[in-house]
Structures are given as C-alpha cells and as structure tokens.
Amino acid sequence: MTNINNIEVSKDPAVLETYSRDVSNFKIVPLCVFFPRSTEEVQAVVLSAKEEGVSVTVRAGGTCMSGGPINSGYIIDLTRYMNSVAVDGESKTAVVDAGAYFRDVEDAALAHGLFFAGYPSSNRICGIGGMLGNNASGEKSLRHGATGVNVISLEVVLADGSVVTLTRKPLNEVVDEREQKALAMYEAHAAALRDAIGDVKKCASGYRLDEVVKDGVFSEIPLMVGSQGTLGIITKATLNLVPLPAHVGLLVVSAQSLEDLSDIIATAYEHNPEGLETFDKNTFARARVHLSEYAEKVVPYVDVNAELFILIQLSEDTADATAAQAAACYESLLSRGYFVKQIQEPVDVEAAWMVRRNSFTLMRDHNEEGFRAMPCIEDVIVPLPALGTFIHELIAILERREITYGFHGHIGDGSFRVVPIFDFRKETLTDDIFGLMDDVFALIKRLRGNMSADHSDGIIRTPFLESFYGSTLAGAFAEIKQIYDPENRLNPGKKVGGTKEDILKTLQR
Known part of the structure; x- marks a missing residue:
C-alpha cells in the first residue's frame, strides 16, 4: 500500500531511477519514494512499512559514497519539504530538519557570524540528514569536531513508529528499557570496541557503543549518528554552532x-x-x-x-x-x-x-572509457605517526596491483581519501576490488587505524566488518540492531547483514 494518508509519493520510473543511486557505483531500484511534510508523516510511512513487510530507507542529498541511502522497499526523501532551519545567534545553536541542505544551514549560520563544524567537501549539495547518518566531517572539523560531537539533541522515528527525543542525561536517569539495553551493551563491549577501533581520532564504522557513556553522562546520540538510518530515522536535530574565524x-x-x-x-x-x-x-x-x-x-x-x-x-x-x-x-x-x-x-x-x-x-569524472573511480578504501584513517608508513605501503599495494589512483583527505586527522580507478570491463573486477580491500584493511588494522573515518559502511564496507572487528563485536552490532529494529525494516543490509553477494548483485558494471 503506497497511498498512505495522502502523503506525497511517486512510483514514476524516472523518479525511481534517480533514487536508485547515490555517488557510489551501486544501484537498487526502490518500490516507491515518499516526500513527507512532517515527522507525523514519516511516522505513518514507517508504520505502513511495518504493516506491509517492506523496508524503509531515509535519504537526504544522496551524496553518500558507500551506497548508504539506496535500497528496495520505501525510500523517504526529507529534502523536498522537511528542510526548515532556525538559528539562534545568542545561544549559538540551530534547530534544523534533517532534510535541510547544509548550504542552507551554513547561510543561516553565517548571518550570525557562526558555522557548523561538520563541513564536508560536498557542503553545497549534501543534506544534514546524510551528515548525521554518516557522522560526516571535513576541513573545519579538526579543531571543532565531527558532526556527532556538535549534536545537542535529535528527534527520531523508531522502527515501531514511536517518536523519541534523544539528549544527554545522567546515568541515574536511564530508566527506559531501550536505554537500559543500550547501557548494558556499552558495559559489555565498550572496552573491546575502543581497542578494535584503533588509535584514531574519529571512526564511522560499526555502531559507536563505546561512546554511549562519556564522563558519567548517557546518550543514544552517538549510536544514532553514524548509523545510516538503520536504528531510527532522524527527522530533526539541534546543533551546536561555533564562531566564524575572523x-x-x-x-x-x-x-x-x-x-x-x-x-x-x-x-x-x-x-x-x-x-x-x-x-x-x-x-x-x-x-x-x-x-x-x-x-x-x-x-x-x-x-x-x-x-x-x-x-x-x-x-x-x-x-x-x-x-x-x-x-x-x-x-x-x-x-x-x-x-x-x-x-x-x-x-x-x-x-x-x-x-x-x-x-x-x-578522480571520478575524468577517466578513460571503461575505467571508473571505485570508492571502497576511500575513507581509511590511521594514527598520525603512521601516516608515512601507511602511504608508502599503500602505494606499493596499488602499484603491485597495477591500479591507477589519486588521494586527498583530512590529513590532520589521519583521514585519507584513496580513490582507486578500476577497469569495469574486466571479468575479474570484483575479485580485484575485494583483493584491494583485503590488503588495505589488513594494513590499516596492523597500523591501529580504521576502515571508515566518516563515510560509514553502506553496501561496500558492511561485509568487511566481521573480519575487521571479530565475531564478538560483529555480534554486538547485530544485537544493537535487534534492540532498535527487531524486524530489520530500517535500511537493511547496512551495518549488519550485508554480504559480498550484495555487492556483486548491486554493482553497476
């Protein structure tokens, strides 16, 4: 059923084609695309998905490189109507709909001499919802932190259709059953997860159970931010802004x-x-x-x-x-x-x-016929003292595999954007991609780095989470998913359950 409370929806083939892609090389055609005008309408779509037994995936600007916002089932596009921005210059905060484009938040903040520190390179075309979904960061994040640390509160529609506001609270105020389960998961796995993440300044892979408690304060915000819409659908956020450098x-x-x-x-x-x-x-x-x-x-x-x-x-x-x-x-x-x-x-x-x-x-737009940039190792991060070693060994891997490349990145954090160029006509394409990822992720792990700084896992990296983190922590990620989305309706196949077979089926040759 796609006629839900007169919520705007499209099944037009041209629209479905547009929403079948992001900036990755993957494609999944959705069942339909909804354009809600309010949190209540998002709630109605989620409840319909539950009733109909289909998945629901939220989308903002569609600039994700990992295949995060594409899926079968229902797509919810928040950018058409849920895009309000309200900046309070005195408190240095902004209350924004998740469908707001970053550029609109930036323009509103600049009018008060402020800015939002997430600031990715795609800042003129990306949406706040996607930044929250991936825990994005950028050139202005070195001093002021990534998206997640600048979030004050979130409004979220959960998988059961309930609407919650996530903030930060003392541990003695954790009384909700869902919160208590998240706290128990933190207590069981935080230390092991911190060690597995590595000695890095930021990480967007897996679920950040290790940050649920900080300085005696509990919050589900670190779980929701960076979860790619797999634990809940963020509809509104209150953000901390910082003064613009004079x-x-x-x-x-x-x-x-x-x-x-x-x-x-x-x-x-x-x-x-x-x-x-x-x-x-x-x-x-x-x-x-x-x-x-x-x-x-x-x-x-x-x-x-x-x-x-x-x-x-x-x-x-x-x-x-x-x-x-x-x-x-x-x-x-x-x-x-x-x-x-x-x-x-x-x-x-x-x-x-x-x-x-x-x-x-x-690197993406100017390749010979048949060759394409393939984001797969584009989000790696290493400890700063290991940068020289990492780049030297990385280039040796790329040259041994005869892969053309370019790299750039937020080097002050140790975050490196490695862009490999593959011949998409080769029969061995996916073997070549998987082989490169195996080699680079093994190098990253040896150097105490991580495979995702701020692009998250999506279709491309989810199948590698268990080999990187081990079965116990991968099981913890699955348990968190079960707590928040027991029927696996929210953006399935991302963070939990995604396989290399999914890559083979959805990669566009």
Whole structure:
C-alpha cells in the first residue's frame, strides 16, 4: 500500500531511477519514494512499512559514497519539504530538519557570524540528514569536531513508529528499557570496541557503543549518528554552532617525500592549526587540466613536482595574532627544509580550497572509457605517526596491483581519501576490488587505524566488518540492531547483514 494518508509519493520510473543511486557505483531500484511534510508523516510511512513487510530507507542529498541511502522497499526523501532551519545567534545553536541542505544551514549560520563544524567537501549539495547518518566531517572539523560531537539533541522515528527525543542525561536517569539495553551493551563491549577501533581520532564504522557513556553522562546520540538510518530515522536535530574565524592564514607545503608527511603534520600541530588538508600529485595534475581556472592560481605557490600538497589553515582572534601564528608555522617548516609558502591573496586562497574540495570529482569524472573511480578504501584513517608508513605501503599495494589512483583527505586527522580507478570491463573486477580491500584493511588494522573515518559502511564496507572487528563485536552490532529494529525494516543490509553477494548483485558494471 503506497497511498498512505495522502502523503506525497511517486512510483514514476524516472523518479525511481534517480533514487536508485547515490555517488557510489551501486544501484537498487526502490518500490516507491515518499516526500513527507512532517515527522507525523514519516511516522505513518514507517508504520505502513511495518504493516506491509517492506523496508524503509531515509535519504537526504544522496551524496553518500558507500551506497548508504539506496535500497528496495520505501525510500523517504526529507529534502523536498522537511528542510526548515532556525538559528539562534545568542545561544549559538540551530534547530534544523534533517532534510535541510547544509548550504542552507551554513547561510543561516553565517548571518550570525557562526558555522557548523561538520563541513564536508560536498557542503553545497549534501543534506544534514546524510551528515548525521554518516557522522560526516571535513576541513573545519579538526579543531571543532565531527558532526556527532556538535549534536545537542535529535528527534527520531523508531522502527515501531514511536517518536523519541534523544539528549544527554545522567546515568541515574536511564530508566527506559531501550536505554537500559543500550547501557548494558556499552558495559559489555565498550572496552573491546575502543581497542578494535584503533588509535584514531574519529571512526564511522560499526555502531559507536563505546561512546554511549562519556564522563558519567548517557546518550543514544552517538549510536544514532553514524548509523545510516538503520536504528531510527532522524527527522530533526539541534546543533551546536561555533564562531566564524575572523582572521585566517593559509600555508601550502609541497612534500617531496611521503616519508616526510608525519613530521610535517607534527610540525604544523605545534602551531594549533584550524585545518590540515591534502591532495596528491595525481589529483593536482588532473586539476591543472580540468580545473585550470583554479589550479593555475595555485602553481606559483607549490613545487609542481612534489609528491603531495598540504594546506595548513591557521586562525586566531586578531589579525596580528593570526599573522604571527602563520609566520611562526612558516618558519618552523622552512627551518626543517620543507618547501612552504603562504597564500595571501583571497582569490588564490579560494583557488587552493577549490582544488582540495573537488579532489574526488577530479578522480571520478575524468577517466578513460571503461575505467571508473571505485570508492571502497576511500575513507581509511590511521594514527598520525603512521601516516608515512601507511602511504608508502599503500602505494606499493596499488602499484603491485597495477591500479591507477589519486588521494586527498583530512590529513590532520589521519583521514585519507584513496580513490582507486578500476577497469569495469574486466571479468575479474570484483575479485580485484575485494583483493584491494583485503590488503588495505589488513594494513590499516596492523597500523591501529580504521576502515571508515566518516563515510560509514553502506553496501561496500558492511561485509568487511566481521573480519575487521571479530565475531564478538560483529555480534554486538547485530544485537544493537535487534534492540532498535527487531524486524530489520530500517535500511537493511547496512551495518549488519550485508554480504559480498550484495555487492556483486548491486554493482553497476
């Protein structure tokens, strides 16, 4: 039954085709797409899905790289109507519908001299709901944290159709049966999960049971954020905003050797950077051809023969303090023998950021016939001291497998966007993809890193969760799913239950 309380719905083949994809290479045609106008209408769709025995998957901007918002059954698109944004400049908060686009939140916050720290590279086209679903982060998250740590409260429709508000509360106020079960899971598995996640600054794989309790405070927010709509459908969020930096300075380092990367990052950290981002020589070469209006403005500031380029953004409260900080960082890097320059012209600063923000698009959109970018290891993260070792061994893996690649990322967190390019005409395509993932995830685990920083698991990484975390923790993830979604209606196959066979069936050749 798709005629539910006169809620707007489409079964038009062209619409279903659009909603069968995200930015990944997967495709699943849904049964229909709903466009609710309120939390009550979302509730009605969830109850109908339960009655009809079909799945329900929520979607915002559709910019996910892992296949997160695509599925059979019902799709709920929140962006058409549930997109209100209300910013309170005095309290530095925003109450936003999950269907709001980040750009609208940003514009409203900027009017008060504020911004939301999640800020992914897709910030002009992504939705807040997707950022919450994946626990997104970006170039402004180094100092202020990823999406999840900036969430004050959530309104969520659970699998049984009930609507709950999730906040933070003292442990002695945990009385709800669902909360008590989540707390028990935390007590049973948090220590093992923290160890398995690795020595990394952020992680979006699995369910973050380890963060359910922090400093004696209980919250289900860390479970819901990053769950890709598998535990509940977020309809509204109250977000913490931070003051916009009044003054910024930008340095760019041209790294001649990959082994220097850890030292460059450590040196930059001595000067309290606001942002640390990177893109490699392969990405920059494509930018000079396909994004030349920006890339050529960057050329005077770099050694074009370098292995990779690191953007270091610094900010303080005053222009003088920012200038002094930038100068000190510059001198520290120069004294260690690195090729470093400061970019001062605003148009050139923007050009450098445009190259970085378009790094994935450059690797995705400009390949020879038959070749495609395949997000699969694009979200790995490693401890900062291991960066040089990781990149050196990663490139050895890619070259041994004869895979073209580019990489970029939030290097200040150790988060690396590795974009492999595969020949989609080869009969061995999926074996090649799985083999690369096995090799890289084994390397990541050995270095105490993680396979997902902020893109989450989706179709592509869910089948690898058990091998990475072990059967006990994979079982804990399944138990959490059972607590919140016992009938497996909410975005099934993500986080729990997804298999390599799902990849084989949905990958578009």
